[in-house]
Amino acid sequence: xxxxxxxxxxxxxxxxxxxxxxxxxxxxxxxxxxxxxxxxxxxxxxxxxxxxxxxxxxxxxxxxxxxxxxxxxxxxxxxxxxxxxxxxxxxxxxxxxxxxxxxxxxxxxxxxxxxxxxxxxxxxxxxxxxxxxxxxxxxxxxxxxxxxxxxxxxxxxxxxxxxxxxxxxxxxxxxxxxxxxxxxxxxxxxxxxxxxxxxxxxxxxxxxxxxxxxxxxxxxxxxxxxxxxxxxxxxxxxxxxxxxxxxxxxxxxxxxxxxxxxxxxxxxxxxxxxxxxxxxxxxxxxxxxxxxxxxxxxxxxxxxxxxxxxxxxxxxxxxxxxxxxxxxxxxxxxxxxxxxxxxx
Numbered sequence: 001x002x003x004x005x006x007x008x009x010x011x012x013x014x015x016x017x018x019x020x021x022x023x024x025x026x027x028x029x030x031x032x033x034x035x036x037x038x039x040x041x042x043x044x045x046x047x048x049x050x051x052x053x054x055x056x057x058x059x060x061x062x063x064x065x066x067x068x069x070x071x072x073x074x075x076x077x078x079x080x081x082x083x084x085x086x087x088x089x090x091x092x093x094x095x096x097x098x099x100x101x102x103x104x105x106x107x108x109x110x111x112x113x114x115x116x117x118x119x120x121x122x123x124x125x126x127x128x129x130x131x132x133x134x135x136x137x138x139x140x141x142x143x144x145x146x147x148x149x150x151x152x153x154x155x156x157x158x159x160x161x162x163x164x165x166x167x168x169x170x171x172x173x174x175x176x177x178x179x180x181x182x183x184x185x186x187x188x189x190x191x192x193x194x195x196x197x198x199x200x201x202x203x204x205x206x207x208x209x210x211x212x213x214x215x216x217x218x219x220x221x222x223x224x225x226x227x228x229x230x231x232x233x234x235x236x237x238x239x240x241x242x243x244x245x246x247x248x249x250x251x252x253x254x255x256x257x258x259x260x261x262x263x264x265x266x267x268x269x270x271x272x273x274x275x276x277x278x279x280x281x282x283x284x285x286x287x288x289x290x291x292x293x294x295x296x297x298x299x300x301x302x303x304x305x306x307x308x309x310x311x312x313x314x315x316x317x318x319x320x321x322x323x324x325x326x327x328x329x330x331x332x333x334x335x336x337x338x339x340x341x342x343x344x
Contacts, residue, residue, distance in 0.1 A: 014073030015278055015315065017288070017322040023278040024075045025242070026068050028061065030093065031082040031282050035111050037145040038133075040172055040202050044145055056284045056299060058089045062096040064280060064298060064311070069100045071312045074278070076103040078129075082282070085112045091123050098124020105129065107170070111148050113155030117162040128159050129168045129198075134178040135185055142177055160193070168196045168262075173217040173225075183222070184229035191250060191259040198245050198262035203290070219246075219265035226261075236260060242276035266290075272325040278315075286315055288322035 015023035037044050056064070068074040077097055084090055085108055097104055105127035106120070113130075132152060133143050140149040159167055169190055173179040183199070190197040202216045226233065234257075236247035245262030246269070252258045265271075279287040284299025296318035298311055306314075 015068075015319040017319055019273075019322070019324050021273075021275060021322070022073065023276050023288075023319055024073050025277045026065070026074045026077045027080055027277060027279045028065065028077060029080050029082065029280065029282040030061070030084045030087045030090065031055070033086045034081060034083040034109070035086065035146070036083070036109055036148065038131075038172075039143055039145070040174065050283055055282050056280075058093050058096065060284065060299060060302060061093055063302065063308075064284065065097055065102075066100060067308050067311050068278075068280075068315070069102050071308065072315060074102065076105070078105045078107060080107045083109055083111070085109075085116065091116065091119050094120055094125050095123040103127070107131070108155075109144075110152045110155030110159070112151070114151070114158040117155065117158040117164065121162045121164060125164065127166065127168075128164045129170055130156055130159070131170045131172075132156070132186070133171045133174070134182040135189060136178070136182055139178050139182055143174060166194075166196055168198055170198050170200055172200050172202050173222060174202065175215050175217055179217050179221070179225060181229075183225050184231070187226065187229075187231065187250070187261065190261075194259065196260050196262060198264060200264040201267045203266055216267065218268035219263045220268065222263055233261070240271075240274070242271075242274045244271060244277075246271075266326070270326060275322075278319055286318040288319050289326055291326040 017023075032047070032049055034042060036042075037046065065074075065077060069077075077100075079090075079093070079097075084106060087093065094104065094106075104125055106125055107129040108131070110130045110132070130152070134140050135149075137147070137149050140152075141147050156167065156169075169186070171178075171183070171186055173183060187197050189195075199219075199222045201218060223233065232251040233248040234251055236249055238247065240246065243262075244264045244266070246265065247260055247262045249257040250259050250261055275289070277290075279290065280298070281287065281295065284302070285295035285297050287295050296314060298314055301314060302311060
């Protein structure tokens with residue numbers, strides 16, 4: 001949007017930006033820690049972790065989320081990490097946020113979910129997204145650098161039994177590993193279980209800085225892979241309404257839908273023009289974009305005694321500065337934080 005068409009600065013409005021977008025979807029990272037070392041996210045040796053005192057407490061998470069929902073128009077909250085199941089007080093955090101008028105969901109790798117799925121549902125969790133890149137044990141070990149696929153599948157089973165629905169499965173296709181038969185096998189598995197599979201383009205947020213625009217698997221290639229495997233896709237009739245995934249119906253032999261998939265093409269087919277997300281890191285800083293190189297601290301002012309109106313003002317100001325697009329091109333400079341440190 002041209003500068004002349006930018007909107008006037010809001011005094012007391014929801015999380016608007018100068019390009020006319022309004023963020024009503026909040027992603028909250030609960031921890032930087034993770035029990036996997038996925039090649040597109042973390043290095044094999046892990047990353048230095050912030051000290052515990054630098055992280056938001058349960059009470060601070062509840063207060064900031066309450067401000068977002070009550071004062072800033074947030075309607076959807078997703079808890080992320082790192083791996084949120086590594087927060088010992090996760091059940092209590094879910095219980096706190098479930099008291100708000102908000103759609104509450106969780107993104108997890110499902111390692112350890114088997115023992116906590118029912119408690120999460122009882123606390124008020126509504127939906128779940130599970131990261132699962134392949135059903136092939138060898139490829140899973142290559143991608144995650146851990147042999148934990150059985151525990152992931154056990155966690156998904158427990159989530160289904162506990163009544164978490166819909167269950168969405170997030171898969172990142174990596175060239176030469178799971179971008180062939182694995183993709184079709186995973187889709188068939190999801191269709192059989194009535195899960196929605198979402199293919200996510202690899203993003204330049206890996207700590208090893210090995211992302212390459214010439215080799216990542218773009219959305220067009222994902223569609224080719226599924227077409228080559230005999231799957232027919234039809235654009236989903238439901239409006240997208242700012243969702244990151246472009247959804248498709250997977251058609252059966254008789255032309256009727258067997259299920260739904262989504263493709264999140266942040267790089268090759270960006271959806272910045274209708275982005276409705278705001279992000280809160282585990283250290284209480286706001287990121288107006290996943291690929292931003294700047295953050296706005298909310299936790300420091302909160303701990304220094306700032307009232308809710310002041311916190312809301314800082315949050316509005318942070319989102320007002322959101323650029324029109326993420327700027328990923330040949331001159332793109334990746335943020336210092338990797339995906340696990342930012343929150344998915």
